[in-house]
Amino acid sequence: MPGDASLPAAAAAPAPPGPFRAFWRAFRENRGAVLGLAVVGFILFVAVFAPLLAPYSPIEQFRGFSKLPPFWVEGSDPRFILGTDAVGRDMLSRLMYGARVSLFIGLSVMVVSMVAGVALGLSAAFFGGIIDVIIIRVMDLIMAIPSLVLAILIIAIIGPNLANTIAAVTVVGLPRYVRLVRASALTELTRDYVTAARVSGVGRFRLMTVTVLPNCLAPLIVQAALGLSDAILEAAGLGFLGLGAQPPTPEWGAMLADTRDLMLSHPWVMAFPGLAILTTVLAINLMGDGLRDALDPRLRRS
C-alpha cells in the first residue's frame, strides 16, 4: 500500500515537511480514507498471518459438522465461530485464507498493470508515430470488448486457475493504466523543465524514466488503488462463474458460487464471502478516494 509505506517514511523524515508528510496531512483530513486504510491494513494483516490466526486449515472437512450456522444462531457449535460450509469446512478459516487469495490476485494485477502500463504508456508518448498508433489501437480494441466477456474468453483459452485469472484481469484493466500514463506523459512533455532537460543533453531513456515519470506518478497511484479494487471484484466475478481459482482454493467468489444451492436453506453460508468482498473493495475505494484528494490537487476541489 502506498499509504502504508508512507507511514514510517513520514515518521523518519527530518524537520522540513517532506512530500510524504504533506501527503499524510492532506490524507488525514479525510476520515473515510483513514478508516479505509485501517480496514485495508487489518485485512492485509489477516491475509499475511492467516496460517497463525485461522483456527483450522481452510480445506479440512469436519465430518458431521457440515452446514453449521454462525455463533449467534441456534444450533451453532462454539468451535466453529462463523459456522461451516456444505462439506464441513470452517467458514472463518476459509474467509481468512480467502483474504490471502483475493489480495494476492489484486496486488499481482496491480503490480503487473503498473509496470506494463508505464512501459507501454511512456513508449506511446515518447516514440509517437506508428508505435503510439499501435499501442492506442490495441488498447481501444481491448476496451471495445466488455471487460468480463474478454476475461472469460481469455480464461476459456488458457484455462481456469489462479495465475490465469491474474493474467486475464490484468489484460482487461491495462488500457486504463496505459492511457493514463500516456496522457500525463504527453502533458508533461510540453513543460519547460522537459525542454530544459532535453537541451542539456539528457538521453531519451533517462528523460522518460527519471525526468518525466515521477511527475506522472500521482494519478497513477490513484489509478492503482482503484485498479486494485476493480481487480478483486473482477477476479471474484470470475470465481463465481467457476472460471477463477479452482476448488478447494478458498476464493471468495468461488465460495459464493458453492453456496448457491444452499442459499435458501442456509443463507448465512452465502452472507460471509460476499460481505468479505464488499468490505475489502469498499475499504480500498475509500482509501483510493482519499489518495486522489490528497495527491491530485486538480481533483481536490470536488
Added chain:
Amino acid sequence: MIRFLLRRLALTIPTFIALMFITFVMVRLVPGDPIEVRRGERGISPERLAQLRHEMGLDQPVWKQFLDYANGLLHGDFGTSLVSKSPVLHEFFTLFPATVELTLTAMLFAVVLGVPAGVIAASRRGGFYDQTLMGLALTGYSMPIFWWGLILVLVMSNTLGLTPVSGRTDLINYFYDPVTGFALIDSLLSGQEGAFGDAVHHLILPMIVLGTLPLAVIARMTRSSMLEVLEEDYVRTARAKGLSWTRVVGVHALRNALIPVVTVIGLQVGGLLAGAVLTETIFSWPGVGKWLIESINRRDYPALQGGIMLIATIVIIVNLLVDMLYGLINPRIRHAR
C-alpha cells in the same frame, strides 16, 4: 461537424479489422475440438468425422478460414452455430432484445435515481444528505453484483415473496408471441390480463442488480460535475438576479453539469454488457450474456466469434454515438479536433 464525424468514423475501421482478426485467432486457440466434444457423446466413424469437418470448414487452411470469416462478416454472415445449426446473427438477435430490455431499464433506473442523488448531494455539500448519499454510492460502486443479486433474491423473492426468482415470464400462465422481443411491449400487445405486470415483476430484480453500479457512478459524477459548475460566475449571476436556488440548480447549473455525465452514461454501456453476463446468469435471463457463457462451455466457436464480434461492434457504435452527442452538446470538443 461532418469532418469530425467522418474522422471519428474512419478511426473505427482499423479497430474493427483488428477485432475480426483477434476474435478469429482467439477462438481458434480455445482448447477442445468441437467435433471431438461431440464424438465423446456418441461414436462417430472417421469418414463421418472428415465429412463433419468439411461441412464446418474446419479442414481448410487457417488463413482461408479467416478470409471466409471476414468476407462473411462484411456480408452480414456471422457464421452458423455448431450446436443449434442456426445462423449466429439470427440467434444473437433473437436473444438480444432481452439484454437490451434489461440494460436499458437498468440504465433508466440508474439515471432516474443517480442524477437527482448527485444534485441533492452537491447542493447540500458536506451535509447529512451528501454524506449518506455518497456513502451509499461508494457502497454500490464496491458491490459484487453477483452477491447483491443473490441477497435480493433471498430477501425479495424467498422471504417476502414479492418477485419471481428467475426468468422473464411466467410461462405457465402467460404466453405471447415475441413480436418486438421486448417482454414489456409484447405483454401489452398480447392483451392478456396481468401479463404486463408479470413482465415487470420479472424485470425488477435484474434491473436493480444491473443498475446499481451505473447508479453509483452517475451519482458520483453528477455530484462532482455539479460542484464544479456551482462555482461558475453565471451561477452567481443567476443567484444575484434573484432567481430561486431550486431554479438555479435545476435549470442553469444542471444543464451544464450534465455534459460530462452524458459521456459517463455512454461509457457505461460496455460495463453494462459485462454486468449483464453475471446478472443474466444469476436470474436465468434469456439474453446474450448467458448465451455467451453457454457457448464457451459448448465450445461453439462460431457462436462465440460472432457473439463477441457483435457485442464489440455494438459497443463501438454506441461509443461513436456518444462522441457525436458530446460534439453536439459541447461545441468546444468538435472544434478542438
